Amino acid sequence: MKLDLSFYDKKRSLKNSFALGLVGFLAILGSFPFLAVTFYVLMKGFSALDWAFITQLPKPPGEDGGGVGHAILGSFLIVSVASLIGIPWGLSIGIFMSEVKKKTPLFRILRFVLDVLVSVPSIVVGICVYVSVVVYMKAFSGFAGSLALSILMIPIIARSSEEIFKLIPDHIREAGLALGIPRWKVILKILLPGCKGALITGLMLAVARAAGETAPLLFTALSNQYWSADLTKPMASLPVQIYNFAISGFENHQRQAWAGSFVLVMFVMVLNLVTRFILRDKNHGSRN
Amino acid sequence: MKKPSGHHFDQIFFYFLRLSGWSLVIVLLFMMGSIFWMSLPTFKNSGLGFFVSQNWDVFKEDFGAWPFIYGTVVSSFVSLLLAVPVSIGVALFINELAPRWIAKPIGFFVEMLAAIPSIVFGLWGLYVLVPFLRDYVQPGLSLVFGWLPFFSGPPIGVGMMAASVVLAIMITPTISSICREVFASIPHSTREAALGLGATRWECLKLAVLKSSFPGILGATLLGLGRALGETMAVTMVIGNVAQVKASLFAPAQTMASLLANEYAEANSDAHLSALTAIGLCLFIIAIIMSLLAQLVVDRFHKKVHGR
Numbered sequence: 001m002k003l004d005l006s007f008y009d010k011k012r013s014l015k016n017s018f019a020l021g022l023v024g025f026l027a028i029l030g031s032f033p034f035l036a037v038t039f040y041v042l043m044k045g046f047s048a049l050d051w052a053f054i055t056q057l058p059k060p061p062g063e064d065g066g067g068v069g070h071a072i073l074g075s076f077l078i079v080s081v082a083s084l085i086g087i088p089w090g091l092s093i094g095i096f097m098s099e100v101k102k103k104t105p106l107f108r109i110l111r112f113v114l115d116v117l118v119s120v121p122s123i124v125v126g127i128c129v130y131v132s133v134v135v136y137m138k139a140f141s142g143f144a145g146s147l148a149l150s151i152l153m154i155p156i157i158a159r160s161s162e163e164i165f166k167l168i169p170d171h172i173r174e175a176g177l178a179l180g181i182p183r184w185k186v187i188l189k190i191l192l193p194g195c196k197g198a199l200i201t202g203l204m205l206a207v208a209r210a211a212g213e214t215a216p217l218l219f220t221a222l223s224n225q226y227w228s229a230d231l232t233k234p235m236a237s238l239p240v241q242i243y244n245f246a247i248s249g250f251e252n253h254q255r256q257a258w259a260g261s262f263v264l265v266m267f268v269m270v271l272n273l274v275t276r277f278i279l280r281d282k283n284h285g286s287r288n
Numbered sequence: 289m290k291k292p293s294g295h296h297f298d299q300i301f302f303y304f305l306r307l308s309g310w311s312l313v314i315v316l317l318f319m320m321g322s323i324f325w326m327s328l329p330t331f332k333n334s335g336l337g338f339f340v341s342q343n344w345d346v347f348k349e350d351f352g353a354w355p356f357i358y359g360t361v362v363s364s365f366v367s368l369l370l371a372v373p374v375s376i377g378v379a380l381f382i383n384e385l386a387p388r389w390i391a392k393p394i395g396f397f398v399e400m401l402a403a404i405p406s407i408v409f410g411l412w413g414l415y416v417l418v419p420f421l422r423d424y425v426q427p428g429l430s431l432v433f434g435w436l437p438f439f440s441g442p443p444i445g446v447g448m449m450a451a452s453v454v455l456a457i458m459i460t461p462t463i464s465s466i467c468r469e470v471f472a473s474i475p476h477s478t479r480e481a482a483l484g485l486g487a488t489r490w491e492c493l494k495l496a497v498l499k500s501s502f503p504g505i506l507g508a509t510l511l512g513l514g515r516a517l518g519e520t521m522a523v524t525m526v527i528g529n530v531a532q533v534k535a536s537l538f539a540p541a542q543t544m545a546s547l548l549a550n551e552y553a554e555a556n557s558d559a560h561l562s563a564l565t566a567i568g569l570c571l572f573i574i575a576i577i578m579s580l581l582a583q584l585v586v587d588r589f590h591k592k593v594h595g596r
Contacts (some may be wrong), residue, residue, distance in 0.1 A: 016488035023385060023493075026377025030464065031397035033457040037404060037412045089308055096305040110309050113316050119579030120572060121518020123545050127552065127568040128319035131326045151319075154312060184301035212405025215520040215545070219553040239407045239521075246411050246525065254415070261408045272403045 038265070045262025048255040054263070057226065058241075061250045068260055070227045071241035077229060078145045078221055078237055079211050086150035086210075087203055090157025097158065098165035099187055117155040125151050126216035134220060142228075142235030145221025149210040156209060160202030164195045201275035208271040212264060214239035238264055320572070327566035329559065338566065344531045346551075351563035353570065355531040359541040360571075363448055363523065364516040366537065367455035372509055375460050376498075379467035384493055402461035410525035413454040418445040418526055421453070426538055437535040444528075449537040451527040455519055459512040466511060466586070470504030471497055473593050500593075507586035514578035518571060520545040544571050 052067045059066030097110065129148040134140055168191055176186035192199070222234040223244060238260055245257035330338060330351065341352020378398055382391045426443030433439045474497055482492040498505075528540020529550055542550075544567050555561040 012488055012491070016490040019490040019494075020385065023377045023380050026374050027381035027386070027394055030374045030378040030460055031394045033460075034397040034401045034404075036416070037401075037408065040412055040416050041408060089312070092305050092308040093312060096309050100302060100305060106306060106309050106313075109313055113313055115579060115583060116576050117312075117316065119514055119575050121520065121545060121575055123518065123520040123548050124323075124568050124572045124575070125319075127548065127565060128323055130552070131565060132318060132322040151315065182295045182298050184298050187301075208403065212407070214405070214407045215549060218549055222553060239405060242407050242411065243521065243525075246407075246414060257411055261411050264405055265408055268403050268405060269400070272400065 041258065041261050041265050044255070044258035045260075045265075048259035049262060053256065053259050058245075058256070059252070061248065061253065064252055066252070066256070068236075068238065068241050068256065070224065071236040071238045071260070072263070073227070073229065074142065074221070074224065074236040075211060075238040077231065078142050078217070078235060079149065079207060081143065081146035081231065082149035082153060082210055083203075083207055085146065086153035086206070087157060089150070090154040090206070091161050091199075093154065093158040094161030095165060095187060097162040099183075099191075114155045114158055117151065118159070121215075122148075122152055122213055123215035123218075126218060126220055129216070129220050137232075139232070140220065140222035140234040142221050142231040142233065145217045145235065145237065146231070148216035148220045149213060152213060152216065153206045153210050156206040157203060160205070161199055164198045164202065165191060167198075168195060197278055201278050204271045204275050208268045212239060212268055214243055218243075323565050323569050323572065327562055327569045329562045330566040333559075338563075339570075342533065346557075346560055349557065349559040351559070353544070353563075353567055355533050356542055356544040356547050356567060357570075358533045359448070359527070360517055360543040360545070363451045363455060363527070363541070363543055364513055366448070366452035367459060367516050368509060368513060370452065370456035371460045371463055371512060372505075374456070375463035375508070375512075376467055376505065378460070378464040379471055380493060380497070383468050383471045384497065385489075398461050398464055401457065402465075406458065406519060406521045409454055409458055409522040413450060413522055413526040414446075417453060418450050421445050421450055425449075430538070438537050441534075441536040441538045443538055444540070446526055446528040447538050447540045448527065448534075451523045451541070451543070452537070454522045454526055455516045458519060458522060459515050462515055463508045463512040466508035467501075467505055470501045470508065470586075470589065473504075473590065474500055501589070503585055503589040503592070507582045507589060510578055510582035510585060514575055514582060517578065518545055518575050520549050524549045544568075 052065055054067055054072055055069045056065070056067035057070055058068060093110065093114075097107065097114075100107070125148050129144050129151070133144045133147060137144070172190065172194070173186055176190050177183065181190075217237050217240050221237055221240070223240045224234045224236040228235055242257045242260040242264065245253040245260065248254075334341065334351065338351065339353050339357065341350075342354050343350045343352045344355065345351075378394065382395045386394070422443050422445030426439075426445070426449070429439045430441075430443060478496045478500065479492055482496040483489075487495060523543055524546035527542060527546055529542050529546060530540040531542045531547070532539065534541070548564060548568055548571075551560070552564050555564055
């Protein structure tokens with residue numbers, strides 16, 4: 001005797017195709033925002049972009065033209081100084097975490113501290129720097145902004161460099177030590193050059209993250225209407241300038257906010273894409 | 289025996305590494321100490337009432353954090369409702385279902401979302417998403433679900449709903465990338481067992497993948513929540529910045545982070561600054577708890593999978 005299960009099977013297969021269709025729909029929905037955001041930034045930003053935009057100062061409300069040259073300079077200075085502080089600091093912590101004896105108290109404390117710092121909202125870092133630097137110096141300054149950004153960069157750099165150093169097989173360290181080379185030379189002259197490419201990608205991602213941050217700069221570097229390269233004074237930066245333009249009601253300013261976003265997105269995207277290509281080349285190299 | 293030259297430098301080198309580690313610890317302690325110190329007067333004045341009071345009056349120096357706590361919690365929660373299903377869908381689709389040629393671009397789009405600065409999301413939210421919600425989504429919702437308190441009131445665009453949608457977009461890459469890791473860590477034999485017993489593909493995904501990775505998904509959700517709670521710029525630009533507690537998602541609101549972005553630089557009186565710093569301290573502590581909890585859940589999941 002044959003049991004007729006066709007109804008039951010049909011229900012199952014219907015449910016199957018419905019659920020799989022839903023998953024596919026959600027996946028397409030999830031990839032849609034990126035396309036929507038980049039489309040608008042490219043379309044609205046590119047049309048507002050010209051030479052004056054990256055070389056001139058903003059015009060007062062109501063007038064056409066002008067630019068954000070001072071903010072690009074400011075962002076460049078703030079992020080450079082932040083990198084000068086954050087890269088050596090983060091790198092040496094990363095080396096400590098992977099190369100020095102584990103299970104010391106400092107190791108455990110640092111593991112916790114890095115976890116905490118990675119998850120602290122960036123605006124809270126801004127408050128901390130305001131309370132501990134701006135209040136004492138009694139002035140907003142570009143340097144305070146750099147400090148806030150470097151605190152955001154350190155955990156990212158430390159984590160990525162720790163992971164990269166851990167990937168180096170131990171026999172390379174042992175080979176160096178067996179030749180009588182001191183450990184600091186093994187680390188700096190053998191391990192470090194060996195993973196240079198991967199390290200640089202980690203650093204670039206950290207710089208890209210810092211360059212796009214707005215919240216920690218709002219009340220540390222503040223902003224500035226004019227050209228300024230003085231790190232002890234308030235300093236304009238591209239993200240804060242975009243914010244100020246975006247919430248002003250004037251059409252010219254809004255256009256320039258899109259153009260500023262275009263510049264920012266391009267910078268961040270290029271850094272991200274370059275790191276992707278470097279990493280992919282590396283993977284292909286190791287596979288062959 | 290004399291050590292070969294260069295070895296005494298080892299000690300200096302490791303001292304230097306340890307110094308850089310301790311100095312970071314000191315920096316964190318100093319940061320926490322200083323914001324605690326700054327927010328102390330507020331807690332002394334209003335005690336725990338600070339968290340439940342609804343007033344925020346700068347001129348009368350009467351400060352309460354409830355509207356901002358409410359705004360933060362509700363916007364983050366709604367964003368999770370939107371982002372978690374989408375993220376799981378993305379992760380399932382890329383890892384389990386899609387052929388390579390379509391999985392790759394979708395994975396790329398979702399990953400690159402994480403690279404876009406939050407100010408750009410804010411700008412896009414303010415000039416693209418808000419008008420879209422105001423003109424198309426909110427009138428439709430109030431037509432169909434207008435009898436629910438969540439969808440009552442005039443559709444004005446800026447408000448809780450816009451903030452939740454932007455937040456959902458921003459936390460999707462975080463959640464989906466962890467979900468992908470979690471799904472990838474489930475052994476193939478589990479899936480093959482389900483298929484071998486005659487399960488359809490969906491039943492296989494449900495029984496073999498989703499069920500056993502539930503703790504990992506929970507950890508990913510907590511991590512996304514941690515990000516949503518502290519997100520500042522994009523929320524500030526679309527939430528409307530009104531300190532009020534309203535059930536409607538159409539109404540403007542304010543979160544803890546967006547309040548700080550709006551008022552901190554302009555705070556003149558010590559009491560105002562202290563109250564704002566106290567809110568920053570709360571945000572700090574919540575973020576720490578969230579991330580530690582998420583880590584704990586994910587670590588336990590990994591131990592369970594690999595220990596088996």
